[in-house]
Amino acid sequence: MPATPAEILKRIKRIEIKTRNMVEEVFTGEYHSLFKGQGLEFSEVREYQAGDSYRDIDWNVSARFGHPYIKKFKETRELNVLFIVDLSASNQFGTKGQIKSEFIAEITAVLSFSALSNQDKVGLLLFTDKIEKYLPPRKGRKYTLQILRDILYHEPQGRGTDLANALSYTARLLKKRTIVFIVSDFLAHNYQKPMELLSNKHDVIALQIVDPSERDLPSGGLLRIYNPETGDNEIIDLSDKKLSYQYKKFIQVEQEQMDKKMSKAGIDLLSLKTDEPYVAELQKFFKKRIKRRHK
Numbered sequence: 001m002p003a004t005p006a007e008i009l010k011r012i013k014r015i016e017i018k019t020r021n022m023v024e025e026v027f028t029g030e031y032h033s034l035f036k037g038q039g040l041e042f043s044e045v046r047e048y049q050a051g052d053s054y055r056d057i058d059w060n061v062s063a064r065f066g067h068p069y070i071k072k073f074k075e076t077r078e079l080n081v082l083f084i085v086d087l088s089a090s091n092q093f094g095t096k097g098q099i100k101s102e103f104i105a106e107i108t109a110v111l112s113f114s115a116l117s118n119q120d121k122v123g124l125l126l127f128t129d130k131i132e133k134y135l136p137p138r139k140g141r142k143y144t145l146q147i148l149r150d151i152l153y154h155e156p157q158g159r160g161t162d163l164a165n166a167l168s169y170t171a172r173l174l175k176k177r178t179i180v181f182i183v184s185d186f187l188a189h190n191y192q193k194p195m196e197l198l199s200n201k202h203d204v205i206a207l208q209i210v211d212p213s214e215r216d217l218p219s220g221g222l223l224r225i226y227n228p229e230t231g232d233n234e235i236i237d238l239s240d241k242k243l244s245y246q247y248k249k250f251i252q253v254e255q256e257q258m259d260k261k262m263s264k265a266g267i268d269l270l271s272l273k274t275d276e277p278y279v280a281e282l283q284k285f286f287k288k289r290i291k292r293r294h295k
Contacts, residue, residue, distance in 0.1 A: 003153065012148055019109040022279055023117060030286035031114040035079055035179055035203075045069050079120040080137040080176055083108050085151055086184030088128045088161040091209070100209045103274045104183050105151045107207060110282070111181060112144045124150060125173075127166035128158030134173070161187055167194035171201070180204045185211075186258060196265040206262055208271040 003011070045061055048068035056070040085108060091100040098106075108124075115122045116139070123137035124147045133154055135147060163184065170180065171194065180202050198204055255271075262269040270285045272278045 008149065008153060011152065012145060015106055015109050015148060016113075016145065019106060020113050022110055023113040030283060030290065031111075031118055034286050034290050035081075035115075035118065035120070045071055079115075079118075080123065080174075080178040081111070081115045081120050082123045082125060082137060082170070082174070082178050082180050083112070083147070084125045084127065084166055084170060084180060084182045084184075086128075086161060086163070086182075087126050087132055087151075087154065087156045088187075089159040090161065090185055090187050098274050100185060100211060100274060102152070103272070103278075104209055105148055107209070107272065107278060107282075108151055108181075108183060109144075109148050112147060116141065116144055120179075122147065125166060125170060126150060126154055126156070127162065127169075128156045129160035129162040129165075130156075130158040131166065131169050132156050132158070137178070163188035164191040164194050167191055167198050171198045174202060178202045181207060183207045183209065185209050192261050192265070195261065195267065199265045199267050204265070204267045206267050206269045208258075208269060210271055210273050212273055212275050 045058055046069065048057065048062075048070050052070050058069050058071045061069040085104060087101070091104060112122045119139070121137035121139050122144060124133070124135040126132035126134075133150060135143075135150070161184075163182075163186070167182075174180075180198065182204065184207075186206070186208050195204070259269060268285070268289060270281065272281055
């Protein structure tokens, strides 16, 4: 049964209160230090004063008035932040803690409110095997709550995952340098090239959302595995130790390959488990990035 407007509002309000408290207590400083203004914009022309650099002289204006004038610039504080959020069916899954989609909503809310407190604009791109919805970066609490609502309640047209298409679409869409958070379980293929192209022009961060059961199979008995993206069913014998070993090895190799892809594209990757607190992990991740930037 679809959620009522009152239930939707209550759920969003609960997440807002929880995540805004986190932002006020722990994230604002790290976010501001990490994502500073990335350029200069013209401010004014004024008369030359002792101590000004001759490099700032506006020769055209100076010639017109017969004495030196200089151009003044200021740092562009305002940034654009875009969340590329995976709504594929594999994210409607959870065995411990939260289902991945709600966990994704919380993570996005924390980062969105951090951006809001920093006077940045925030936007959203939802995708499955289709582009589901795009909200261009804007400011405001109401807009941030709309982003949260769409992550939780948008009914996707697709079920699969086409991350490559979402990245290519984003690269064509963005004209201004943007901080891009990709929030997904990354159960996708063939996204290396568009990932690199996007990273060449924008600051891209990958947040991998993982349910613990995706890394470790339970022990004993028969287990029916259902693939929500394809609808396929398969029964496996969990008492088969060889099968468990092969599965763990497969997951390990897949993760190592993903790490290499991100590193090659110059993208920082943070894996977050749905059954573990993410506050400390995000803080540690931000501080590591800040330290590297200041070297």
